[in-house]
Amino acid sequence: MHKEESQNDLGIIRIHKNVIASVTAIAATEIDGVKRVGTDFKSGLMELVGKKSYSSIKVEFDKNEDVKVSVPLIIKYGFNIPDIANRVQENVRAALEKMTNLSIKEINVNVRGVERGQI
């Protein structure tokens, strides 16, 4: 898996894609109205075998080392989806910039479902 790396006087600092995915997941679920991060087939399979990962969050680096994040979400019923998506994008951007100093190019939100259950 590709890692974002930067160098200082003492050596190289590498940030794994999983770290960016974890930060994204935590920042996204902090927003009121977000139920959880959605899962895809691969991450569902990983969870079944007991490995909790955020592989459903896609992290890509382009040639200019800009980061592109795609996050699938399950939204709680009754919330305005574009509003939630905007707030998630802003919170994820702020969290990633604060924690990793990376340049964030795109944060793509993919709303996969609305929470089921009692109203």
Add this chain to the structure above:
Amino acid sequence: MRFFSVLGIIFYTVIFILIGLILIVIALNIVMPQDITAILTYVQSGINPRITTGLIGLLLILLSFSFAQLILGRFQREKTIAFTTASGEVTIALSAIEDLIRRLAWSLPEVKELRPDVIATKKGIIADLRVILKSEASIPDLTARLQDITRAKIQEVLGVEEQIIIKIHVAKIVSTDDKKKKDTEKEGPAIPFGGYGRIGS
């Protein structure tokens, strides 16, 4: 993308035609079992025919996987509503809107069951609702109310200004009395030999 779709269709057509031809040829006794044995013996005779056969098999499997991925990926992409914000793209799965409508129907007691099917077209969002109603419901009133509520909720939640068309298909009307009867029958279980009384006492 269109090129790959055409290529995929041609690929599968050729494969199926070949399978069909082989089966016909076997059925018409044009190819005898000995011929098939001879071909299989040749394939397994040396290292070169074996490698060639293996590579062809591998190529066919890879081709099938890539075509399946292309087709499925395209279907997945089409099943979303997308808009762009300053930070990136937001896509909303149509299944999420279907979840929303399903939840919405729970607030209407006259609706027994609702199965939504949402599609996004150039005209706008089309929601096809297949409903099962309870017998006491006034259909024109209820369907009009359901259309209004659904349209308003989609507009409110998605914040889109596209046209929203709500189609309702009443698939069935169930009687609430039937259900009550069934429930009462279930409540009183039949006692074995309960119908027999004592004689001569």
